[in-house]
Amino acid sequence: MKAAVLTEFNHIEWKDVPEPEFGPGEVMIKVSYASICGSDQHVFKGEFGPRVTLPTIQGHEFVGTVAGIGDGVEGFSVGDRVAADPIVWCGSCPACEIGHYPACTSLKLLGIDMDGGFAEFAVAKASMVYHIPSSVSDRHSALCEPYSIGFHANNRAATKPGDICAFFGAGKIGQHIMQAARTITDNQAFVIDINDKRLDIVRKSYPDIVAINALNEDPVEVIREKTDGRGVDIAFEMTGEAREIEGRVHPLREAVRSIRGAGKVCALSLGDQEVSLVMKELIWKEGLLVTSRVCHGEFKEALEHLAKGVLKPDALITSVMHMSEAQKAFEMLENEPENYLKVLLTFDNV
Numbered sequence: 001m002k003a004a005v006l007t008e009f010n011h012i013e014w015k016d017v018p019e020p021e022f023g024p025g026e027v028m029i030k031v032s033y034a035s036i037c038g039s040d041q042h043v044f045k046g047e048f049g050p051r052v053t054l055p056t057i058q059g060h061e062f063v064g065t066v067a068g069i070g071d072g073v074e075g076f077s078v079g080d081r082v083a084a085d086p087i088v089w090c091g092s093c094p095a096c097e098i099g100h101y102p103a104c105t106s107l108k109l110l111g112i113d114m115d116g117g118f119a120e121f122a123v124a125k126a127s128m129v130y131h132i133p134s135s136v137s138d139r140h141s142a143l144c145e146p147y148s149i150g151f152h153a154n155n156r157a158a159t160k161p162g163d164i165c166a167f168f169g170a171g172k173i174g175q176h177i178m179q180a181a182r183t184i185t186d187n188q189a190f191v192i193d194i195n196d197k198r199l200d201i202v203r204k205s206y207p208d209i210v211a212i213n214a215l216n217e218d219p220v221e222v223i224r225e226k227t228d229g230r231g232v233d234i235a236f237e238m239t240g241e242a243r244e245i246e247g248r249v250h251p252l253r254e255a256v257r258s259i260r261g262a263g264k265v266c267a268l269s270l271g272d273q274e275v276s277l278v279m280k281e282l283i284w285k286e287g288l289l290v291t292s293r294v295c296h297g298e299f300k301e302a303l304e305h306l307a308k309g310v311l312k313p314d315a316l317i318t319s320v321m322h323m324s325e326a327q328k329a330f331e332m333l334e335n336e337p338e339n340y341l342k343v344l345l346t347f348d349n350v
């Protein structure tokens with residue numbers, strides 16, 4: 001089969017490799033679309049350290065059709081359109097024992113810790129594979145994984161109808177979290193970033209949301225003004241490696257400052273920055289700080305909402321390229337991050 005293989009960091013080769021083998025409880029998927037995630041970019045650059053062994057096939061956001069079924073698998077037929085949740089958990093650590101596998105101490109992902117979906121075929125546990133509704137295209141369902149992260153973050157934050165939300169970061173994950181939240185609450189909302197092109201995506205798709213460029217305005221002041229001093233119920237923080245802005249604090253601390261009394265902050269950034277918090281700012285409000293990492297079965301929730309047409313995946317897809325152009329796609333994302341949000345790789349004609 002053909003695959004986009006990371007043979008050296010920053011270098012992908014389009015080459016022939018053996019088809020993966022599948023065993024009991026597994027299905028083999030003929031990949032149609034795969035999406036490039038921010039984590040994929042870190043792997044590409046060699047920033048995941050010893051966790052990644054080269055050569056490797058990346059891609060943990062992928063969809064396709066069932067091409068092979070292992071012993072003991074029920075509910076699937078060859079040709080079924082499916083999306084694969086890439087999470088692989090140990091099942092025996094304290095988190096897994098209580099059923100909270102996103103916190104597994106040895107959590108692994110297809111496409112990061114083992115071969116993934118940047119290939120003609122990929123293998124996944126049948127228990128982690130979901131049928132794609134007939135009304136949802138492969139192109140749109142390729143965003144199922146980041147949407148599932150978005151719904152999981154909202155579940156962790158317990159977003160409810162009527163909540164006022166702020167979203168610090170309008171990048172790949174930030175936009176998915178925001179769209180997931182808008183299926184729950186249509187009250188006031190604020191999106192904060194330093195990239196006007198990303199903010200323009202929000203402005204065009206959700207004109208009722210206040211888009212704030214943090215280079216030009218203090219987001220906490222804008223939020224206080226537009227909520228009459230109340231603050232937001234939930235502030236999501238997903239800025240990654242946040243850029244320092246003179247005279248301002250880290251976005252996580254801004255998120256704390258933006259919430260109302262007894263409000264919540266949900267943090268998702270996986271950057272290596274040390275973040276300074278003044279804990280009394282959180283304690284005085286008896287605010288709740290929660291974190292969110294991957295998903296916990298929200299693939300089904302994401303696919304259901306895609307089928308309902310209440311999400312806006314086309315707003316997030318800025319380019320679709322053939323899988324053989326993976327190297328070029330990563331270079332585009334690295335060199336022009338302001339111009340690209342989600343880039344899809346496909347085996348279809350483009």
